[in-house]
Amino acid sequence: MGFYNEQIVPRLVMCACGNAGLERWRVEVNSGLSGSVVEIGFGSGLNVPFYPPAVDIVYAVEPAALAKKLAAKRVAASSTPIEHIGLDGQAIPLGDESCDSALCTFTLCTVPNPGQALREISRVLRPGGSFHFLEHGIAPDEKVATWQQRLDPFERVLADGCELTRDPLALVSAAGFEITSSTQRYGKGPKPWSYFTLGVAQKPSH
Numbered sequence: 001m002g003f004y005n006e007q008i009v010p011r012l013v014m015c016a017c018g019n020a021g022l023e024r025w026r027v028e029v030n031s032g033l034s035g036s037v038v039e040i041g042f043g044s045g046l047n048v049p050f051y052p053p054a055v056d057i058v059y060a061v062e063p064a065a066l067a068k069k070l071a072a073k074r075v076a077a078s079s080t081p082i083e084h085i086g087l088d089g090q091a092i093p094l095g096d097e098s099c100d101s102a103l104c105t106f107t108l109c110t111v112p113n114p115g116q117a118l119r120e121i122s123r124v125l126r127p128g129g130s131f132h133f134l135e136h137g138i139a140p141d142e143k144v145a146t147w148q149q150r151l152d153p154f155e156r157v158l159a160d161g162c163e164l165t166r167d168p169l170a171l172v173s174a175a176g177f178e179i180t181s182s183t184q185r186y187g188k189g190p191k192p193w194s195y196f197t198l199g200v201a202q203k204p205s206h
Contacts, residue, residue, distance in 0.1 A: 006064070006065070006066060007066060017043070017046055017105070017106050019188075021187065021188040021189075022046075022187070023050075025134055025187065025196065025198060026046065026047055026050045026105065026134070027050050028134075028183075028198055029047075029103070029105060029132050029133065029134040029198055030047060030050040030051055030052060030103070030132065031052065032052070032101075032130065032132065032200065033051065033052055033054065033055050033101045033103060033130070033132060034052070034054035034055060034056075034100055034101060035054070035055070035056055035099070035100030035101060036056055036057050036059070036098070036099045036100050036101075037051075037055050037057070037058045037059070037099060037100065037101045037102065037103055038058075038059045038061065038092060038094060038099045038101075038102050038103070038121065038124055038125075039058055039059070039060050039061065039102070039103040039104065040061040040089030040092070040102075040103075040104045040107055040111070040117060040121065041061070041062065041089060041105065041106065041107025041110070041111070042058075042060035042061060042062040042067070042068075042071065042084070043062060043064070043067045043070075043071065043106075044067050044070035044071045044074070045060075045070075045071030045074035045075055045078075045082075046074075046105070047103065048071070048074040048075065048077075048078045048080070048082065049074065049078075051078070051080045055080050055101075056080075056081070057080070057082070057083065058080055058081070058082045058083070058103075059083055059085045059094060059099070060082055060083065060084045060085065061084075061085060061086045061087070061088070061089050061092060062084065062087070063087040063088060068084060089104070089107065089111055089117040089120065089121075090111065090112070090113055090116040090117045090120060091120065092120045092121070092123075092124050094124045095124070096123055096124065097123075097124070097125065097126045097127065098124050098126075099124045099125055099126065099129060100125075100126060100129055100130075101125075101129055101130050101131070101132065102121045102124070102125055102129070102130070102131045102132070103131075103132045103133070104117075104121075104132075104134075104135075105133070105134040105135070106134065106135060106136065107135070108133065108135050108166060108168055108171055109135060109136060109137065109162050109163055109164070109166055110159070110160065110161050110162045110163070112161060114166065114171050115171065115174065115175060118171060118172060118174075118175035118177070119175055119176075121175075122175060122176060122177065122203055125203045126203070127203055127204065127205040128202060128203060128204075128205040129202070129203050130180075130200055130201070130202055130203075131172070131177055131200070131201045131202070131203070132199075132200050133168060133172065133197070133198075133199050133200075133201070134196065134197070134198050134199075135166075135168040135196070135197050136164070136193060136194065136195060136196055136197075137164070137165070137166050137167055137168045137195060137197055138164070138166065138167050138195070139186075139191060139192070139195035140184075140195075141191075144191045144192060144195065145165070147191075147192050148164040148165050148192045149164075149165055151164060151192055152164050152165050164192055164193065168197040168199065169182060169184075169197055169199060172199065172201050173201075176203075176204065177201035177202065177203060177204075178201060178202045178203075178204055179199055179200075179201050180200050180201060180202050181199065181200045182197060182198065182199035182200075183197070183198045183199070184196070184197045184198075
């Protein structure tokens with residue numbers, strides 16, 4: 001990782017994903033989390049203020065050292081215990097079936113192998129555990145999707161691998177989760193970046 005990806009991208013992500021217009025989305029995606037929670041793509045801790053009281057502990061997975069530094073004040077102010085446990089959502093250092101819930105926001109767009117990350121989330125979730133996710137992705141409108149495909153090569157370079165054309169619901173379903181609720185709509189901002197999917201999925205109990 002070079003200076004740009006180490007020092008600039010985490011700050012850009014914090015600004016882009018930390019605007020006030022996303023707060024209501026974060027309230028929704030965190031609603032219903034409980035017990036022990038693994039969060040991949042913890043970033044600068046933008047979800048921390050929205051953890052519900054039923055959350056006992058959050059195991060945070062985040063590769064960027066700067067993002068963890070930017071999160072320090074939020075972590076220190078949190079009433080929820082937060083433990084940084086690893087760098088890679090594709091290899092979570094937790095035991096099988098050790099978590100009650102899982103969370104990721106604006107992460108499946110960037111992780112190099114989202115299928116592997118989702119399989120790891122499934123592995124550490126107990127049967128019947130819930131996975132809450134908020135992601136941007138490919139839009140249903142042909143014109144917007146065409147622009148996303150055109151912009152994707154530049155996005156990957158400028159945003160450390162982030163892709164505009166992934167389909168979050170398809171990825172989560174392909175990993176064996178059962179989608180229990182989902183909302184898809186445009187948020188505020190340029191449409192190629194703001195077609196959001198908010199969902200809750202469940203690890204099958206059988």
